Amino acid sequence: MNAYDDGADVERTFAALPPAQGRGFARTWWGRTWLTALEGTALDTQQLKSGRRLARAGAVGAVSVRPGRITAVVQDRDRTPHRADVLLQELSGEQWDRFLDMTAERAGHVAALLDREMPTHLVEDAELAGVELLPGLGDLEPECGCGAWDHCAHTAALCYQVARLLDQDPFVLLLMRGRDERALLEALHARGDASAGRSASGAEGVDAAEAYAAGDILPSLPGLPVLPPEPGTPPSLDTETGPAAGIDASALGHLAARTAVRAHLLLAEALRDGPGERAAEPEPSVARDAVRLAAGEPPRAVADRLAEGSGRGREGLAVAVRAWRHGGGAALAVLDEEWTVRGDSLARARAALESAWEADERPALRSRANHWTVVDAPVQLRLGRDGRWWPYRKERGRWVPAGGPAQDPATALATAEGAGAE
Known part of the structure; x- marks a missing residue:
């Protein structure tokens, strides 16, 4: 296979785009995903903002796109030029074979690419085949003549400008991944011809008895993941593209952060408790x-x-x-919840209260439902349905929780009284 056939050494150069005044840098979902890979990785959000300003002002020159790399000269506000490069891992030959086989089997995918579209189901099908087309966090590696080791304003500006190119032509992304448009379409055409030939001569089959007999042979499970030291940080939502109508960006960012915390907690519990069945939690x-x-x-x-x-x-x-x-x-x-304590639960509660203190130290308690309030004192015990006692304290006319639960009511009451002394 020659260099042109596999996309090596193929380069496309795009003329400098006009200033992007009054518009976002990505209108397609794949263009926005490209920017998410940048904005979720860069450590300095100020550099991102500076990069957006440079790209918006038209400071990015002609963009060269070739397998594994994009390049442009970016001028600072004082007109100082810097060569900026951003590297993206090329797909391996095996990955390209899987992608081409998958795409050739689905005429809609080919048609979408020819229409300069990259539908979500194409990317999802590629992922199922083990091929990541769009970059993820950390996949866009910067190199800049200014000497910065992380994304600087120049590499950021280049990425923002390339998002506009991707909007217009997703083949730009495929070239970065290692294949230009012509080589890609020729390979798809060849696979289509080969598939048609196999269909005409009759497809080879698999013996049904052998397939059924091997159906219960499963691969071993992978090893357990390592618990990260802390929850992940969601990507920044501080972008030039405004949120869609009805979307509160601050609320969405908070929800993503809390989801990361919850996922980290669930993983920690799963690793601690092992693979046994876990009790299902009620829907919140x-x-x-x-x-x-x-x-x-x-x-x-x-x-x-x-x-x-x-x-x-x-x-x-x-x-x-x-x-x-x-x-x-x-x-x-x-x-x-306020609930009436009856039967065995009431008997156990009374026995716990009876044995928690010596007779001369036991506080006078007034009970109502599952609440036991100390007479003439702003402290209270509440009995949970699981038999644990929870400390409460009255503040500004409202009963508020004063601590965690205890099996011993005296311990819980001491917690409530100690909270008032703080």
Whole structure:
């Protein structure tokens, strides 16, 4: 196979684009994904902003695109030129074979590419074949004449400008991955002819009995992943492209951050407890999930929306967040639910209260439902449905959680009293 056939040493050069005043840099979903790979990796958001300004002002010269690399000369605001390069890993020959085989089997994928479109199902089918077309976080490697080791304003400007090129022609991305348009279409055409020949002569089959007999032979499971030291950081939403109507960028960013924290917690629990079955958690209600999100210290505007959406108001949500931080959903249930203690549960509760203190030290308690309040004192015990005791304290006329649960009511009461002394 010669150099042209496999896309090596093929280069396309695009003339400098006019200034991008008044428009975003990516309008297609694949163009936005390209920018996400940049913006989620760069460590200095100020460099991204400077890069956007340079690209918007038309400071990026002609862009050269070839397998594994894009290059352009970018001028600073003082007209100092810098050669900027961004590297992207080429697909291997095996990956290209898988991609071509998959695409040749789906006429719609070929038609979309010829229409200069990259539909999501094409990218998803490629991923199922083990081929990542679009770059992910960390895949865009910068090199710049200014000497910066991370993405600088010049490499950022180049990436923003290339997003505009990708909007117009997804074959730009495929060239970066190692194949130019002509070589790619020729390879697809050859596979189409070969497939038609096989169909005409009759496809080779697999013995049904052999396939059935091997159906229960499964590969061994992969090893367990290593728990990252901390939850991942979602990509920055600070871009030139404004959010769609009805989308609150700050709320979306907070939701992504809390999702990362929750995923990290679930992975930690799974690694700690092993592969055994886990009890299914109930589906969270909107009101309960609002408390979970508010516990992550959202921006003020987001917190106000959560307070309204939960039906608790600001003060009520603040109390619910305190409960959540002491014990998650179980603590929140104790805050919200008042239930009548009967039968064996009542007998166990009375026995626990009887044995928790010496007779001369036992506080005078007034009971109502699952609440035991100390007479003439702003402290209270609440019994959870699981038999644990939760400390509460009255503040500004409202009962608020004062700590985590305890099996011993005396311990829980001491926690409530200690909270008042802080």
